Amino acid sequence: MIFAYNPKYVSDTLMVITDNDKNLEQTVERKGNVACLKTEDGRIIGWNFFAISEVMTIEGNGQVYLSDEQVAKLNELMRAAGFTEQLTPDHEPKFVVGFVKSCEPHEDSDHLSITEIEVDNNQTLQIVCGAPNIRKGLKVVVAKPGAMMPDGMLIWPGELRGVASYGMVCSAKELHLPNAPMKRGILELGNDAVVGEAFTVGK
Template sequence: MNLFYNKHGVGDVLMVTIEPTNEGLEYDVQNDITIIKSDDKIVGFNIFNASKYIQIDSNGSIKVEEKHVNSIQDLLEKNNIDFKLDVDLSPKFVVGYVKEKAKHPDADKLSVCQVDVGTGTLQIVCGAPNVDQNQKVVVAKVGAIMPSGMIIKDAELRGLPSSGMICSMKELDLEGAPNEKGIMVLDDSYTVGTPFFEDER
């Protein structure tokens, strides 16, 4: 689930994205809630007069916290909207460890990596020239919102599933990012599975 709020630009409206899509959208209004559907499946909500119902402390993309989930779920139930929010509140940018790296069978410049993120191993297809086995790296897990606004989703790259992204300094919008292509390689002081950004702790 992703939340976006911009009171000055849009008004007192909280935009709740459950599943990012722009295809065949339908809208159903229930009091202060607009239900957004695609193919009869709920993909999001727009909550009007949002500050009456939900504690919002910032503008732009909002880090989803338990208080937001509980407030939105409560509001849905009060408006007889039968939808259960299933939200992963774990950190989305974590320290990973590349356990294995193999050449993609169908793309010379892609590597297929098995990356330990502390809670399990993710298969991530990576195009960085400097990715290698036994590296500690920054992993953006599925559901992460990149500084560019891109949302990380499960994907398939040249026929192979990929869950997450191994990040470069530039993609993380970090100061001093080099112009050369390549992922950010961490030193041994980092612990696998821990949040990379302090505010995700």
């Protein structure tokens, strides 16, 4: 679940993104200051809360992070508007330190690699990566499904050349880190980086 707020460019509207629209046509059902966004196949992909500053103060710009109390307030607004669905807080970090357990060439590409990356003690993700410096044994920054990159791009499960990919291995430039090198390649972390630990991105 991704919260986005940009009053300067998108008006006083909190956008809640809950699923990938998969480029399908969308429908909008609005009740008062709450709108439910669905795809043509009926999946709920998000919610819009209009005039949100009248009911809560949101810190930050772009992707923002709400407290459990703020999510509970959104649920109150949804109930009051006549919606029965509810939002569930998600505190799992979406940018984490990962360890490349394996890295094999993609059979249908001359530059892609298929990696298995440990992002926590009990979770390993298969990620297709095109960086020239990806290799087994690296510690890297992984954007997990449900992450919003600093430039606004959303990360969802997908496929690259027919191979499933569940996230993205990030470069310093993509993370908007200061003094990021211009050359292609993912960010390589030091041995002291802790697998599964949250990584703070730039804006």
